[in-house]
Amino acid sequence: MRKAIQLGLGLACAIAAQAQVTVDKPIPQVVQVEVNAAQKVGQPIPRTIFGSFLEPIGNSTYNGLWAELLQNPSFEAGLWTxxxxxxxxxxxxxxxxxxxxxxxxxxxxxxxxxxxxxxxxxxxxxxxxxxxxxxxxxxxxxxxxxxxxxxxxxxxxxxxxxxxxxxxxxxxxxxxxxxxxxxxxxxxxxxxxxxxxxxxxxxxxxxxxxxxxxxxxxxxxxxxxxxxxxxxxxxxxxxxADALDGLDPDEVAMAKALHSPLVRFGGNFTSSYHWTDGIGPRDKRRNMLNNSWGIPEYNTFGTDEFLAFCRAIGAQPQIALNLGSGTPEEAASWVRYVDEHWTTHSGLLWELGNELWGNWNLGWPTKGQLAQRTLDFSKAIRGVDPTARLIATGGDPEVFHDWNAIQLTIPPGTFDYLSTHFVVGTSNVKLKNASPDFVQQAALAMPIELERKLQEDQQQIDSTPGYAGKVHIAFTEWLFIGDRRSAPNFTNTSGALITGGFLNMLMRNSGTVPISDMTGIMEFAGIWKKRSQVFGTPAYYVLKMYANADAAQPVTVKADSGAYSVKQGVDRLPEIAAVPYLDVVALLSEDGRKLTLFCVNRSLQTDITAKLHLDGFAAARKANVQVLSSDLLTDANDEIDPDKVTPIDSMETIPAGEWSRVFPHASVTVIGIERK
CATH class of the missing domain: 2.60.120.260 (Galactose-binding domain-like)
Structure with a gap:
């Protein structure tokens, strides 16, 4: 009897857990997707929303992008915690x-x-x-x-x-x-x-x-x-012997194929990094402890090497400055050095610190010190480069208000952007005994709520005298981490779906968030190297699909695909309403000759059949289609099977009139259509 009661309670708990995802509107048998290419929405999106992020952490630079095969080449002590x-x-x-x-x-x-x-x-x-x-x-x-x-x-x-x-x-x-x-x-x-x-x-x-x-x-x-x-x-x-002046050619090739327009050089290590340690003859650069991550900092990958990497992949540098143990004078000298070594230096992006609100960053400022420190560094940098575009440290999307309010007391013109980060553990849901499917659905919903939070963030900026229309948000880190195998993670297919939803959100809100850097171009959601085999995560391929698309001007699109809501979800954003199952964004190329649809199917089980209506665009008879999906949401690439989850490219015929196609469950699809 006791066993029967326990089984009954277990079933009741499972039903209750699933009930925390409510279906607002079920998926129709056929979803109508209506695109009006003649009706533009907002301004053209800047390519800078497809930026990426590089930090010396794990094996991202040393044992990764930097091709050196030996560790501790100088026989030093104290290089690891x-x-x-x-x-x-x-x-x-x-x-x-x-x-x-x-x-x-x-x-x-x-x-x-x-x-x-x-x-x-x-x-x-x-x-x-x-x-x-x-x-x-x-x-x-x-x-x-x-x-x-x-x-x-x-x-x-x-x-x-x-x-x-x-x-x-x-x-x-x-x-x-x-x-x-x-x-x-x-x-x-x-x-x-x-x-x-x-x-x-x-x-x-x-x-x-x-x-x-x-x-x-x-x-x-x-x-x-x-x-x-x-x-x-x-x-x-x-x-x-084939290293590219010290850089791994496989990693450079994959980074170049990504077509990322920006690479942010920063992170927690910024707060104790002194740029002069990483210049001059490589043989004479000091080996030391990376204070933030407990690993060696050999300094052989320094400013010159970072700029060379940016040139090799066709990206602009975006550098985070040391507002921890550094000084305004040191920051200004770094800006001057980069300007002298980067031919198109006008208007480069510089970040005034990293996560200054976190006590894990060396020398973090108190709230009473924050505004003055931001102002002092801004003045020093603008003194050597008036064209520099400055990103001040802002708060995370769900807790930004009080921190950003301090930064907004600084005289307008001090900075051009406020940063925000969202590095979240997808397994950390409020619902007890949550099923794997609940965790997946809660994680996939997060970009929808982030969209609302970012709009609130911008409203606070615009309501501050002197700031309206002049300062926007730079999303300089975003990453989804799962601490159990069944959860969405930056390395698996589920993480790639969140990436697609996140990029769709950015394209809808690029006027608010014109700069974004996915974590990271090396490791995390990007390019990995294990046992000298280089491979990309599924999220890397999604960012590549988006960044390589010839798409600039958003146009009107409607997709009545049904929606669901989440309660007691991921602790950072536990309550999320009206999450569309099929999330579609449509953009024209700059010359108007190409229409691209970016489609994310969030349904874990349902292949969504849709009819696509294209108004204001005379389509050619063929469309290029890229689809990323896999058998399991936990599927990932590794050094043994580096191509397990990659996009499938195909050409599809577009019939006259309506075009019917199926979007696989849990998938990201990018469709490129040429004008007739």
Missing amino acids: PAKIEEMLRERPELRRAGDLAIPLPWEPLNAGQGNRYEIRAGDAANSWQSLMVIGVPGEPTGIKQMVYLPVHRTRDFQGSFYARHLGGASRITVSLRLHDQNEILASQDLDVSNTGDWKKYTFALQIPEDKLHRLDPADFVVQLDDDERVELDQFSLMP
């Missing part, structure tokens, strides 16, 4: 032996059985603070190694360098690439390091034979001493 070291040792427990022998992680001894043959030296390094002395054992191989993943699917040629100072004994060093944890040498080069006294730089080249190492297989980079040699080593580098 204790928590990150614990994580590294959990994944690779064999590294504990290196720590016992005073070898900086993640380097290892070539022969652990030899015991203590290594000494950290400080104070006279070739780079930063530390170097490593290695003492050879006569008649035995002695040295160090590091596990690496090589992009052999793309190239088998590798180039490298290191600094050495001969201390005694033999003078030959052999650098090689070997099969991981095996003695089989794939490629090697001998170098004579007989110099004494001063540090000297040595270069080498290694070529791996065909069929000796396969995609995703690890290798070891090995440095071996000859006989009784004693040598001091520092500042190693190992690069694929």
Whole structure:
């Protein structure tokens, strides 16, 4: 009996959970989509709503966009926080032996059985603070190694360098690439390091034979001493020969294909980043801790490299300044430097800090300090570049009012935009015992409520004397995170659907939000690299579908597809009403020769049949159609299957009169139609 009661209660809870999504109007058997291309809506959308975001976090730059294959090349201590070291040792427990022998992680001894043959030296390094002395054992191989993943699917040629100072004994060093944890040498080069006294730089080249190492297989980079040699080593580098001045060519190619017009360089690390650490000769840039994320900041990817990346992909730089440990003078000097190194510098975007309301940012200002700090930095920047467009730190969409009210006490003209961020955990719903479907529907609804919040944000700005029509919103970070496998996440198909809904919302509101940066161009919802295999998330492909469309001028579109409402949903936006199942935005190209429809089907189960009526546009007989969907909303791409979820392109015939087509459930569809 007790079991029957428990089952009954469980069923009742499940029904109650599902009841928190109410159907306002069911999906019609046939949805009528009416587009009037002759009736324009608002102003042309700026391409800057398709921007992206780059921050040194995880493996976004180092071990990612930056093609360097070695970690901790300068043998430094303190490059990882204790928590990150614990994580590294959990994944690779064999590294504990290196720590016992005073070898900086993640380097290892070539022969652990030899015991203590290594000494950290400080104070006279070739780079930063530390170097490593290695003492050879006569008649035995002695040295160090590091596990690496090589992009052999793309190239088998590798180039490298290191600094050495001969201390005694033999003078030959052999650098090689070997099969991981095996003695089989794939490629090697001998170098004579007989110099004494001063540090000297040595270069080498290694070529791996065909069929000796396969995609995703690890290798070891090995440095071996000859006989009784004693040598001091520092500042190693190992690069694929096809690196683009240090950049990974696969990641650059995927970023260029995205056609993102803006790349924001910023994030939490901004509050403790000093730009002068990342300029000058790369071999001499200091290795240090990334204060925000507990990982190394090698500074080899600095301002010049970021600008080179922007040039390579055809994007404009958008840089967040250090309003934490930095000064107005430091910010102004960075603006001057970028202006001198970016030929079309007029009107570049500069962000006055990042999430200054968060105590995780170094040197966060109190509310009493906020306005003056914003004003001081603005004056310093405008003093060196009056054309600079400034983004002041604003509050998140659902809690903006009090914070933004402080910024709006500053004299008008101090800044051009107020930022907002929305980095949200989709699993954090208010409903107890929520089903996976409820979590999905609540997450997919969020762009609809964000649209309303952003309009309220703009109303506050416009109601402030001197600000109406002069300051708008810059959505400089947005990301959807699920902490359980069944939840929408930035890496899975469900996250791609939210991305489509979010971009539709931005296109409807580009007059309010003319700037937006999806998190991020590397990692998160963008481009990943694992074991040297580069791949994009489903959300990356949705942003690519939108940013590559020849679409500028919104026109009237109506789609009576039915709607649902959410209660007790995601904690940041728990109550959302009137969420359309089929969300459609229509735009003309600048020359009016092309009409593009952006369509998101939020229904988890229903393939929506629609009849499309195109008024004011004589369509050609063929349409280009891109559809992104998958068998499961949790499907994701990875290094093993990098193309599991990608758009399917096709050409469809447009019949005379009405055009009927089916939009798959849980899908994003972009339809491009040429004028006859």
